[in-house]
Amino acid sequence: METVKTLSLKLLNLGISNDMPYLLKKRIQFTNGICTFLCLFMVFLFAVGYIITGSWPLAFTFLAYWVIPITMFILNSYGKHAYSRWLFIPATFLYFTISSSVTLITFFKSGIEPGILNIYLFRHYSTPALLGLFISINRKEEPKAFTSALLISLFFIATYFIALNSLGISLEDFTKVGIGIPLNEFFLWTSFMISVSEILFLMSINSKFERTFLSQNAELASQKEEISTINEQLKGQKEEITMQRDVLERVHSNLMASINYAQRIQDALLPTRELLKEWLPPHFILFKPRDVVSGDFYWAASRDSKIFWICGDCTGHGVPGAFMTVVGMNLLHQIIMEEAENDPSTILLRLNRRLEQSLRHEESTGKKVADGMDLALVVIDTHTRTFQFAGAKRPLYFFPKGGELEKVKGSKFAIGGGLAQGKIFDTHTFTFASGDRIFLFSDGYPDQYGGADNRKFMLKKFRELICDIQAHPIEEQSTILEEKLEAWRGKTRQTDDILVMGMEF
Structure with a gap:
């Protein structure tokens, strides 16, 4: 059956x-x-x-x-x-x-x-x-x-x-x-x-x-x-998402307006190209913020017969780093221009102490801000044709005309970072002649990812690149460095703020 x-x-x-x-x-x-x-x-x-x-x-x-x-x-x-x-x-x-x-x-x-x-x-x-x-x-x-x-x-x-x-x-x-x-x-x-x-x-x-x-x-x-029922739920969720999107768009718009305003403030604090041409011998500055505002900064001033040239790299990047640059440039102006301090190591010590004082909230909040900055400072005396260098975790590259690269290390201490006592910054003095060159830089260029294996550029390769471009005029070196950087980076996102500075006496 x-x-x-x-x-x-x-x-x-x-x-x-x-x-x-x-x-x-x-x-x-x-x-x-x-x-x-x-x-x-x-x-x-x-x-x-x-x-x-x-x-x-x-x-x-x-x-x-x-x-x-x-x-x-x-x-x-x-x-x-x-x-x-x-x-x-x-x-x-x-x-x-x-x-x-x-x-x-x-x-x-x-x-x-x-x-x-x-x-x-x-x-x-x-x-x-x-x-x-x-x-x-x-x-x-x-x-x-x-x-x-x-x-x-x-x-x-x-x-x-x-x-x-x-x-x-x-x-x-x-x-x-x-x-x-x-x-x-x-x-x-x-x-x-x-x-x-x-x-x-x-x-x-x-x-x-x-x-x-x-x-x-x-x-x-x-x-x-x-x-x-699901459509009704989706409709409600869509309306809620639309409202949240509108709120986020308003917040984003306000945030971008604030960031753009912060950029204008930061640009206003940086020395203009015209003043730099007036104060400094032939030079270049390759400055590439990762975001709208930067945690790297350059600063220069001229007083009496001395020229002050500074490359700074603050903790972080974007808005937090930018706030630190404002604090740093303001303190440098006080120490160098108002207090007329000339010695590089003394300037760094005072900057360290003032920054710790500015960021210390331990007494009122029980918290302590450990942010700071790495900094390279050069003081040039045009009368004696000498320059002095002091660094806080940043080096200086010195190229005597026709000579080999000489790397001058900075101190192992950073500016700020939660330690105000026991820091030592050394001053290095050099005599320069016409055609000698010096270079200051943050860690953004050597740390940039790229290449076939998406690895860091590394400090060794950066040093070799600086040596390779010495046959070119100082004014052209910024363009060469930028082209090499873009070729290395490709489509990889910029890792950090980038600052490279070069000068020829």
């Missing part, structure tokens, strides 16, 4: 795939069901027809009908569903035309009067065939297929009656009684049973699909309601 059920389901779903539309699945299953039913029913008619007539040719006309459903099964299995449904109608009419002709020939050869059977035989079987026509083919969606199937079917009907006339058989001749009448009753009842069975089968299939359809509709309605 289980095997029969499995086989029935396989035949019913032959040629159906999950991605098909619902209505197409319904039509294919109905077509497969009709074919299965007709195959079984024709076996029944084969047996009954032989028992009543005793004629094997007449009985086999029923089994010959199997050609039609088997062909439809094959077409469905290959995905030719429309051809399968279309073929069912004209093929059925053709079959009944042939079977009626076989019946006539059988009765004529046997000497049995066909009686009224032969005029109504085709009409009996045309009823279920026409029923199949209206069920299988949708005249609204498939008008051409419906019309062609109907016309071909009518052609077969006409052919049958024309064949009768060509045989000299008049319709009036079929009023005789005999075996034709009981056979006619048999075929009339079989025709009726086929029609009723098709209708019942259709109702069964339709009921099944209706239940499935209603179940799917209920599920879809539930999903629709769930989606509607």
Whole structure:
């Protein structure tokens, strides 16, 4: 029993795939069901027809009908569903035309009067065939297929009656009684049973699909309601996100306005290019902030016969570093210009002490700011043609004209950083001649990532680069350094603020 059920389901779903539309699945299953039913029913008619007539040719006309459903099964299995449904109608009419002709020939050869059977035989079987026509083919969606199937079917009907006339058989001749009448009753009842069975089968299939359809509709309605709820939630979230975005845009706009204003303040504190040209010998300054404002700064001043030239690198970058540069430049102005201090090491010591005092909140808040700066300071005496250098964790590169690079290390101590006592800054004194060059720089250039392996440029490579460009005028070296930097960096984001300063005596 289980095997029969499995086989029935396989035949019913032959040629159906999950991605098909619902209505197409319904039509294919109905077509497969009709074919299965007709195959079984024709076996029944084969047996009954032989028992009543005793004629094997007449009985086999029923089994010959199997050609039609088997062909439809094959077409469905290959995905030719429309051809399968279309073929069912004209093929059925053709079959009944042939079977009626076989019946006539059988009765004529046997000497049995066909009686009224032969005029109504085709009409009996045309009823279920026409029923199949209206069920299988949708005249609204498939008008051409419906019309062609109907016309071909009518052609077969006409052919049958024309064949009768060509045989000299008049319709009036079929009023005789005999075996034709009981056979006619048999075929009339079989025709009726086929029609009723098709209708019942259709109702069964339709009921099944209706239940499935209603179940799917209920599920879809539930999903629709769930989606509607989700949409409402998403709408609320979208409105909230839009509000948050607007707030963030306002905050960002205000923040950028503040940062841009801070940039103007920082630019105002930096010495102008005109003043630098007035105070300093030939020089260059390569200054590339990572963000809008910078934690690196350069500072210069001229007092009496002395020129003060400073390269500073404050803790951090961006806004925090920029605030530190403002504090540093303000303190340097106090120490150098107002207090007239000339010794580089003393300037660094005072700067360290003042910065610690400015950033100390331990007494009021219990916290201590450990930020500070690295700094290189050069004091040039134009009368004695000497310069002095002191560094807080920053070196100086000195190139005597025609000589080799001489690296002068700074102190291991930074300015600030939470330690006010015990720091030592040494002053280094040099005599310079025309053509000698000095270089100050922050750690931004050597620390820049790039190259094929995305590694740091490194201090060694930077020192070699400084040596390589000494054949060029001092004013051109900034451009060369920037080009080398961009080639190294590529698409990598700038790592830190960059400051490189060079001067030729």
